[in-house]
Amino acid sequence: MAAKILVAVAWPYASGHRHLGHVAGFGVPSDVFARYQRLVGNDVLMVSGTDDHGTPITVRAEKEHKTPREVVDFYNREIRENLRDLGLSYNLFTRTSTENHYTVTQDFFTRLLANGYIFTDTMTGTYSEADKRFLPDRYVEGTCPFCGYDKARGDQCDNCGKQLDPTDLINPRSTLSGATPIFKPTTHFFLDLPAFADRLREWIDQQDHWRPNVRRFSLGLLEELPARAITRDLNWGIPIPVEGDWDDKRIYVWFDAVIGYLSAAIEWAKKVGKTEAWRDWWQNPDSRHYYFMGKDNIVFHSVIWPAMLMGRSDLDLPYEVVSSEFLTLAGGEKISASRGGEIPLVGDFLAEYDPDPLRYFLIIAGPETSDSEWSLGEFIRRNNEELVATWGNLVNRVLSLTHKHFGAVPAAGALTDRDREVLTTARAAFETIGADLNTAHFKAALGGAMATARAVNEYLSAEEPWKVVKTDRERAGTILHVALQAINNLRILFTPFLPFTCQTLHTMLGHTGALAGPILMETISEPHGSTHEVLTCYPETWVGTWEWSDLPVGRPLEKPQVLFKKLELPTE
Secondary structure, eight states, rough: OEEEEEEOOOOOOSSSSSSSSHHIIIHHHHHHHHHHHHTTTTTEEEEEEEEESSHHHHHHHHHOOOOOHHHHHHHHHHHHHHHHTTTTOOOEEEEEESSSHHHHHHHHHHHHHHHEEEEHHHEEEEETTTTEEEEEGGGGGOOOOOTTTTTTTBBBBBTOOBEEEEESSSEEETTTTOOEEEEEEEEEEEEEEGGGHHHHHHHHHHHHTTHHHHHHHHHHTTSOOOOEEEESSSSSSHHHHSSOOOOTTOHHHHHHHHHHHHHHHHHHHHHOOOOOTTTTHHSSTTOOEEEEEEGGGHHEEEEEEIHHHHHOOOOOOSSSSEEEEEEOOTTTOOOOOOOOOOOBBBHHHHSSSOOOHHHHHHHHOOOSSEEEOOOOHHHHHHHHIIIIIIIIIIHHHHHHHHHHHHOOOOOOOOOOOOHHHHHHHHHHHHHHHHHHHHHOOOHHHHHHHHHHHHHHHHHHHHHHHHTTTTHHHHHHHHHHHHHOOOOHHHHHHHHTTTTHHHHHHHHHHTTOOOOOOOEEEEEEETTOOEEEEEEEEEEGGOOSSSOOOOOTOOOBBBOOOOSOOOOOOOOO
């Protein structure tokens, strides 16, 4: 029976361009996992969207002399286009500024309030006279009182991971103006996190399948778990659904963004005409929820969001929190003058390079369990020496030889031990690679697929069908038959990682239908007449399953296309 798998992907801020470090964390790993689960036959719901609220948006709006809505509309579209071009197969990629999300978030708020887990209290707000505003926590920087890191933010220290308040910081300063803020009393709503500490500890203790760094870090957060304000002095965001003098305050972005996983599922159900279908993933003890994010978001997904779900009590808790480390810039490398030495932007990079080589690099050399470095030279080296020389070369020489000498899939004669050995290796890869993918060990899984391709290459080099065909056509046909069967199944093994080129190979081998796409832009109508665009796909129409299949003898093969281009470092 198909399992219900929720793939919940962290929400990128609609406040600026996204770079490769972002999609290395939340993007490509989540898509690899979702595509694998679909090939296995599970019912996958992959959801996310842009985070349209928060001070980063209002600050950018002021700088650009635009409204917050104009800013988020622009970046939402750009981000959707980036993710589509990278092949991220969301069932629904939406946004937090929709009527649906406002409704779901306000309902969540009132449920927690009714259950006694939200209360009001006076807190010390951080006010900047120079900026003429209350500063959200992330717009206050200073020295961490625990580890001495001098760029700790007012909500969390990225160096030691401790949760902070702006008043905890030594020598606090506004990140907008650099001015020293003052602290003034202001009333807000708080989430009573301490009420969940014991339940969270017991629950996290049971998550033996979590990555050790995530589990260890999450348990450490419970040593000091303060109540946390969930509203702020803002005018851009979701209104507080409580009577009283709250017009100048809004539900804060970190609280409403995680609710987006639920609201996106509800929006998807409405979109497909099955309004209650979201419950199959959210109110089903047999469903499994996998959350994908960078390590700076662990606290929200392993502690705060589970506490909110416990407080509501009618929704499923996370099964896995898949956190990636950071993609950093290689020491001193200057990418290009226009980018100022920064990690490239997704849109800029995809304008110059194909998506599959980038997806390959972000998995095989990405920050799965430790920080990794971005280097254009290393990207090009891996493309040329691994994708082109191993997998691309295997496909090209086998299909070219077959097309030239046979025109169709040749029949196999008697198989040798070496023939059977390479077929056994390719068959066994489904189990071993699948096990790695199912446990979010993506680098190992992709390494396994490449190792299988290398094994087939070694078989070809040993058997030399380009020589054998001159003296023993039947034996050459058998060798190419064996190699084609392996390639046909490597097409599936590589699909989660390289969907675009696997679709091309799918067609070259004479298969029909969509193996891995397309991903579409669609328009959603809101209840009160407005509309918004979403990214979506229809995997129920895709073909391909995670199991061995035979390529029919006699199927005609057209002249093959090159899957991967050899690249050179640009000259500046």
